Amino acid sequence: MTSIWLHDARPPTFPPLDPGRRIDTAVVGGGITGLVTALLLAEEGIEVAVLEADRLGGVTTGHTTGKISLLQATRASRIRTVHDDRVLRAYLDANREAKQWLLRYCADHDIPVQTAPAYTYAQTERAVPILRAELEATRKAGLPTEFVTDLDVPFPHCGAVRLDGQAQFDAMDAIAALARDLAARGVPVFEHTRVRGLRREGDRQTLDTEHGDLSAHTVVLATGTPILDRGGFFARLEPQRSYAAAFTVPGDFPTGMYISADAPVRTLRPIPTDRGDLLLVGGTGHGVGRTERARAHADDVVRWTQRHFPGAEPVFRWSAQDYHPIAELPYVGPLLPWNDRVLVATGFAKWGLTNGVAAARALVGRLTGKPPHLGGHLRQLAAARARGCADRHEGQWRCRTPAFLRLAGFRHPRRAAPRRAARRRRGPGGAQRARARRGVHRLRRHPPGVRGLPASGRHSHLERCRDVLGLPAARVALPARRRAAGGPRHPLAARRRRAPRP
Numbered sequence: 001m002t003s004i005w006l007h008d009a010r011p012p013t014f015p016p017l018d019p020g021r022r023i024d025t026a027v028v029g030g031g032i033t034g035l036v037t038a039l040l041l042a043e044e045g046i047e048v049a050v051l052e053a054d055r056l057g058g059v060t061t062g063h064t065t066g067k068i069s070l071l072q073a074t075r076a077s078r079i080r081t082v083h084d085d086r087v088l089r090a091y092l093d094a095n096r097e098a099k100q101w102l103l104r105y106c107a108d109h110d111i112p113v114q115t116a117p118a119y120t121y122a123q124t125e126r127a128v129p130i131l132r133a134e135l136e137a138t139r140k141a142g143l144p145t146e147f148v149t150d151l152d153v154p155f156p157h158c159g160a161v162r163l164d165g166q167a168q169f170d171a172m173d174a175i176a177a178l179a180r181d182l183a184a185r186g187v188p189v190f191e192h193t194r195v196r197g198l199r200r201e202g203d204r205q206t207l208d209t210e211h212g213d214l215s216a217h218t219v220v221l222a223t224g225t226p227i228l229d230r231g232g233f234f235a236r237l238e239p240q241r242s243y244a245a246a247f248t249v250p251g252d253f254p255t256g257m258y259i260s261a262d263a264p265v266r267t268l269r270p271i272p273t274d275r276g277d278l279l280l281v282g283g284t285g286h287g288v289g290r291t292e293r294a295r296a297h298a299d300d301v302v303r304w305t306q307r308h309f310p311g312a313e314p315v316f317r318w319s320a321q322d323y324h325p326i327a328e329l330p331y332v333g334p335l336l337p338w339n340d341r342v343l344v345a346t347g348f349a350k351w352g353l354t355n356g357v358a359a360a361r362a363l364v365g366r367l368t369g370k371p372p373h374l375g376g377h378l379r380q381l382a383a384a385r386a387r388g389c390a391d392r393h394e395g396q397w398r399c400r401t402p403a404f405l406r407l408a409g410f411r412h413p414r415r416a417a418p419r420r421a422a423r424r425r426r427g428p429g430g431a432q433r434a435r436a437r438r439g440v441h442r443l444r445r446h447p448p449g450v451r452g453l454p455a456s457g458r459h460s461h462l463e464r465c466r467d468v469l470g471l472p473a474a475r476v477a478l479p480a481r482r483r484a485a486g487g488p489r490h491p492l493a494a495r496r497r498r499a500p501r502p
């Protein structure tokens with residue numbers, strides 16, 4: 001069960017941690033997210049170190065399909081079921097910028113990249129409406145997608161959404177280049193150094209590792225799913241496992257990158273090698289721990305491939321998992337809203353090659369006070385933000401901070417101005433009284449499954465916490481509802497006020 005990307009992986013090796021070090025920023029996790037974060041921080045002149053439990057790229061990044069695509073199966077339509085078009089546009093713009101960064105990095109470091117069209121296809125007629133929704137969502141967000149019916153593929157299909165000019169690569173090439181880049185900049189990288197915990201000591205964080213302690217001012221957790229049991233991420237991420245294999249195939253096979261819109265998911269792409277092209281086929285995923293037939297899922301990939309590509313023989317087989325966010329957007333920002341010293345990046349829903357880079361850029365922007373360079377729609381929003389014009393929509397103030405940056409904790413600098421004026425008018429305790437009168441913190445958006453709260457354009461403090469944290473809206477609305485009903489405060493809220501901050 002070795003991934004094709006790892007069997008001859010080329011990253012340089014690094015020693016384990018020598019304990020007792022002090023550093024400005026520690027990045028935990030040596031996948032694409034952690035290494036890009038470390039590189040960008042080093043470029044900004046920040047003293048940074050990387051701690052990796054295993055080998056660099058040895059977990060999800062070394063087990064991907066390696067597609068660098070803005071057409072991400074049905075991500076756009078799924079995001080659109082929960083968020084508005086502006087959020088979707090911001091998500092895709094952040095991914096587009098990340099894709100450009102990654103392709104530029106590959107070009108600068110002679111990393112082979114193949115350009116290919118990406119397809120999201122329907123296996124049955126029932127999935128055609130899903131394709132239509134994806135087409136509409138991506139088009140609305142400015143992607144030049146098109147609906148095609150004739151695919152030159154030997155497996156059954158009922159049409160596809162196609163986006164030209166996407167890319168694919170071996171992510172371990174990028175990991176190797178990033179590792180060499182970090183080493184050349186003198187960034188300490190420690191492999192085989194598992195972080196077991198973190199404690200706060202004064203204004204510093206002490207990382208407890210299997211080889212001793214490391215003290216850092218700021219910690220970035222780029223560990224796939226956050227390793228610290230804080231922030232409730234176990235309830236906000238669904239780990240999903242997938243299976244893949246690389247096949248030798250007699251004769252020709254499709255040269256595009258395909259993924260099905262409907263289950264069981266099938267994902268395909270060619271892999272150029274020195275000894276001819278291989279065909280990568282993956283899918284048949286499931287929630288982690290939700291099957292007793294893991295082997296059957298893996299075998300299904302082989303059976304399906306051999307049915308549609310007679311003579312195909314698997315030469316590498318592997319499985320891997322990634323984390324699906326319940327609110328459909330990645331979580332990028334503080335682990336807990338009041339602690340800016342421990343940051344996380346997670347929830348890439350199996351599209352982390354661009355999302356991981358986007359997260360790294362957003363986190364580094366947050367730490368250095370320089371938001372990433374923005375393009376297209378995001379740039380317009382940023383300009384509005386710089387001018388300080390929160391817009392008024394249906395009588396409500398609406399935060400114009402781009403969604404992806406908002407998730408990373410950036411705030412509209414002048415958005416507070418009208419609220420400060422209102423607060424002055426109301427006098428001490430007035431804001432609380434006003435909220436109690438309204439009965440509930442009004443929330444603009446909420447994750448699926450927590451429907452039924454009044455929507456509004458108002459971006460409340462608690463909503464900001466929810467944005468950073470992805471907290472279910474119902475949870476943050478509860479104390480206000482209780483106050484409105486004259487009942488006691490939420491017990492957690494009272495306890496939180498009394499308890500010393502970690």
Ligand SMILES: Cc1cc2nc3c(=O)[nH]c(=O)nc-3n(C[C@H](O)[C@H](O)[C@H](O)COP(=O)(O)OP(=O)(O)OC[C@H]3O[C@@H](n4cnc5c(N)ncnc54)[C@H](O)[C@@H]3O)c2cc1C
Pocket residue numbers: 028029030031032033034051052053054055056057058059060061062063064065066067068069193194195196222223224227242243244282319320321322345348349350351352353354355356
């Ligand atoms: C089957 C599959 C196919 C995919 N295909 C694609 C694709 O085609 N395109 C795409 O964009 N995305 C794809 N993805 C998603 C993408 O691969 C991931 O989102 C991305 O690699 C995540 O990178 P990461 O750096 O955040 O996490 P990882 O690569 O998992 O890196 C996290 C690192 O943290 C380390 N770590 C964990 N705990 C500790 C600890 N306690 N102490 C120290 N270190 C620790 C791990 O060892 C690991 O190296 C796919 C995912 C899967 C599962």
